[in-house]
Amino acid sequence: MSTSSKYPPRGTPEREQLVERLRDRAKFVRLETVRLTRIAGAGHYTSTFSAAELFAALYYAELRYRPDEPDWPDRDRFVLSKGHAAIGLYPVLADVGFFDGALLDDYTRLDSSFGDHPDMRKIDGIDFSSGSLGHGLSVSVGMALGARVQGRPFRVYCMMGDGELAEGQIWEAAMAARQFELGALVGIVDRNHLSIDGDTESVMGVEPLAARFESFGWKVFQIDGHDLDEILDVFDALETAAVGPPQVVIADTVKGRGVRRMEGDREWHVGNLQGTDYDDVIAEIECGLQPLAAGGADG
Amino acid sequence: MADTTAQQISDTFRGTARGIEARTIPAFVAGEELADLADSDPRIVVLTADLAHANRTIDFAARHPERFFNVGVAEQNMVSIAAGLASTGLVPFAATFAAYLALLACEQIRTDCAYTGMPVRLLAHHSGMSLGYYGTSHHALEDLGIMRSIAELTVVCAADANELRAILRRSLDRPGPMYIRLGRGRDADVYPDVPALEIGKAIRLREGGDLTIIATGSEVRASLDAAEGLAADGVEARVVDMHTVDPLDRDEVLAAAEETGAILTVEEHNVTGGLGSAVAETLADAGARATLRRHGIHDVHVVLGPPAALYNRYRLDAVGVEAVAREVIGSHG
Secondary structure: OOOOOOOOOOOOHHHHHHHHHHHHHHHHHHHHHHHHHHHHOOEOHHHHHOOHHHHHHHHHHHOOOOOOOOOOOOOOEEEEOOHHHHHHHHHHHHHHOOOOHHHHHHOOOOOOOOOOOOOOOOOOOOOOOOOOOOOHHHHHHHHHHHHHHHOOOOOEEEEEEOHHHHOHHHHHHHHHHHHOOEOOEEEEEEEOOEEOOEEHHHHOOOOOHHHHHHHOOOEEEEEEOOOHHHHHHHHHHOOOOOEOOOEEEEEEOOOOOOOHHHOOOHHHOOEOOOHHHHHHHHHHHHOOOOOOOOOOOOO | OHHHHHHHHHHHHHOHHHOOOOOOOOOOOHHHHHHHHHHHOOOEEEEEOOOOOOOOHHHHHHHOHHHEEEOOOOHHHHHHHHHHHHHOOOEEEEEEEHHHHHHHOHHHHHHHHHOOOOOOEEEEEOOEOOOHHHOHHHOEOOHHHHHHOOOOOEEEEOOOHHHHHHHHHHHOOOOOOEEEEOOOOOOOOOOOOOOOOEOOEOEEEEOOOOEEEEEOOOHHHHHHHHHHHHHOOOOOEEEEEOOEEEOOOHHHHHHHHHHHOEEEEEEEEEOOOOHHHHHHHHHHHHOOOOEEEEEEEOOOOOOOOOHHHHHHHOOOOHHHHHHHHHHHHHHHO
16 A cells, blocks of 8 residues: 555545545536437447446546646556547546537537547547557557656556457557556556456456456456545555556446446447437436446346 | 578578579668667667567667667557557657568557557568568568558658668658568668658669669669669660658659650569559559559469579569560560
8 A cells, every 4th residue: 555645535524525526527427428429329328337437536536637738748648448438538528628528519420529439639638549449558558668768757547448358469568567567557447347249258258357467467456446435545555656567456347337227238338318218317327326236237 | 510500591591502692781770770869869769579689679779778678579569559659759660570560560550550640660671572481471562552551651661771771860750650661681782871861752763764663672772783784785774762652752653654654663562552553553543654564473472482582583683673674665665
């Protein structure tokens, strides 16, 4: 554990205030995802819902950046290797001030800067383009090496999906991160248990995931990825030395979390809510996270 | 004894063991040249994939160890890492066999380097069939076609060590990624000194009015020698070093059509998709009238053999190019 805490300790009013703020922003991520999906006509609801709390904690607490100076050389980098969750990231970037949120009203329309996958050349705040799975961790290794070569203090956070871990390049990057002792690199696995065709363990198993990363020389943390206190705690617990083992947070999540009909249902990987369903889902998200359905979402 | 064996292997590889004359052997200069450039340019970093000795990037590593990264046998990882480095303001040079850059890491080049506009320089060495009897797994006879079809990627071929030096120097202030195609590091000299090279502007090496030979990379020297052979019979061939295949020097191609009426393209590459295709497209788009012959490998996986023997078999040595040029003159005349 690190010696100093970045965040107020649990049980204090300051902490509760922070968590409440993040909870509200996670709700915002879900609501915007539903709104933007309607503009596009289809979208990745569930891959975004599983990452909503992580997005909120990263952008409203953990990452250091300057919205009025998007190319600030010392900013922390965030690489969304699971680029299909960009629909949940764009509203956050607008909300913190990288660009005018009204630009999102044309999401995916002809000539929009905002597509299903993020483009760094078109969008301030996107540190690297993504969409092709398996690349982001390698890019993040390069960024962390870039920090070292130039003596810059920034850290690199890379969010991967669990289905994405079947890409061999991820493990090439995992080897390199350890070889180069990239302590400034933080992997985050959105372990939502589902890839497009079903449960990851039935399609292409990733378990024992923690042991796999450990065997590659990484320091591994495992948390409930919807519990904001656990997310803040793990960010506090990360080692801060730039030279050392790379670190990965395996965030156990539920694909589609926050909308009961979508929780753990592979059919919603890409979808489009119609008619009153749309209004019902908005209302459900407004109520905040409810206990999972009996039997759990993903078994 | 060990030295003798190594020499024998080396001779066999070059073709000299069978009495085929070896080309002169300038050392691979990329590592040394980049180390010199890096002395005054802090943006330069170099990566390789377990080939530091083969491509001499070890010469860079010796002088700038903190700016050198060997990623092991992981070419896709290397290209994406290079893109990440570039995103922080550095200019990475990533070196490995052309086959594994252009084919294995093709999608990383497209998506992480070209789509993003990252100034990654891909040093694709041992291109064409220069790895001889290593076989098709190690050959890159498709790389120009693949790389040329990627948007916003500059594609350049070095004919020799000095041209490589020029390309490396000019690359430093060029935006976006570059695919830099190299031979085996044993290519015969074309340029006695580092040429004044401009990316996208061909170099006319020899004047002539009967035919224009447009060559790139390893075939520039063979084409110059072929032109000398033709001259002995009074045929004057213009020889153009088309070092930049994308963007192609359109003006030079159209000038060749108009002023010499016949064009022979020569490349150590499949005739589909490479330099010959680029020249053909340029002529067709412009409605230019000229005899055109595309010379290279004609859509086959080449046979096994030492490199020199392969150049001979596929008429990509000076004698072969000269013979093909005579066919063109014959059909054109």
